[in-house]
Amino acid sequence: MKNTFIKLLTYIVKTRRTFWFTATSKTKARYARTSLGSFWLGISTLFTVLCLGLVYGTVFNVSNFREYFLYLGFGLLIWTPICEAINQAPLIFVKNANSLKNSKIKPIFFVCQEWAFQIQSFLQAFLIVFLAFLFVDPNILWNLGFSLIHFINLFLFIFWLQIFISLFGTKFTDLFQLLPVITNLLFLLSPILYQKKNLGGFAFTADFNPIFQVLRLLRNSLIYGDLNIKIGLLIFFANILILFLSLYVYRKMEKNIIFYI
């Protein structure tokens, strides 16, 4: 068991250049016929933030629009890869069925590829939005230094989440239909568009919402420079633990994946 586990980790490390490259290719392919290319990732987020910020800022009677734009912008930026990862994960193996059935490429390769794709898309969008937000509040540049652990936590979180959902989503095909509903609800029920206090008596639900916790820590570190190192490290170790658990489950289910697709 230990041996196969090490083999799996070695395989992931060994193929890192390949899945990173094929993930970049996916982004290239997606924007192949556009003149602005992957800049669209950032531009579309900025446009959404501007529209939603104006509407919801008015609805929630926001007093400080500058801060609200940052709050909403970073919230949406961080939410997007999480949501995309959840919604796309059940299709990972089905989309690559041909390669899985006819080559020696292991299923985990395609999970890594999808993960790399989400991370690359996030970083490209982040760069553009961040540059734009520097005009709103130049202090966020210094806050970047406080955010490293929370960025790592976000990336780890997305990785193990994708492993679990890709495995169970391939086996239980209904999940694919259910997940968009869940992500929509999660988006509306988590304090992303609004502040936690707006939940009133239900504010405690945010404390039990793991997605919001990952999102909150990164967002607060970026906007307010909150390091939250203790909780950041705690989440980091929890992420590592769950990541190993997800790889263990993967090892258990790996042989059967080919029969589900």
Added chain:
Amino acid sequence: MDPIIELKNVTLEIPLFSSSDFNLKKKIIKSVTGGSLKKDNKKPFVKALDSITLSVRPGEKIALIGHNGSGKTSFIRLISGIYHPTRGSLKTSVEVYPMIQRSFIVEEELTGVESAKAHYLMMNNTLKGFQNFLEDITEFSGLGDFIFLPLKTYSEGMSSRLMFALLTYQYHECLALDEGLGTGDKQFYEKAQKRLNSFLNKSGSLFIASHSKELLRKFCLRGLVFSSGKLIFDGEIEEALAFYEEYIY
């Protein structure tokens, strides 16, 4: 010489999953009814390979003979590690490279160069030597500047030529080739045959699944005849072909 591949009583069962097998509704109903709706523990399956026992020595060139659905491709997938035995033991001391892929790893929007790069990275985990590889496949496939165009602009023949060039660039210690490796148009056919000959001759050990007796006689000395997942003959190639002829008529 020790065998490089050894199968002892290997059976491969492929479970048949209908959508209802993994239907959440069914699972939920089962859980609340204490599983009373469960009719049978046994899931339907196809016995793709049945009690196969054989060993392969280094350098052996083996023909896989049998009609469609007899188990040839399943056998290739099994020895390549794509499938795992349901029962029995399979030991391999070499990397078996399956040549059954018909599609590119990258999206069709990307160019032939990017496709070649992905393929090369997948094989070598590095881009060292990629330039030589690219020159070789561009020249051999005859794509010229088309290599810089997106795959979706290629004709079927062009795609086949590129795929063929990609797959036959590198030699392998043990190769498992399923027939029908596209070779594009007629003009390309002779060139492809030459490359295939040299490619197959240079591979250490070889498995070829084909209906072409000519191809099998040319490269193989041993023949395995499959029928309904069972290995029904294992012997010299001429005897294997004769056995198969007799068996089907």
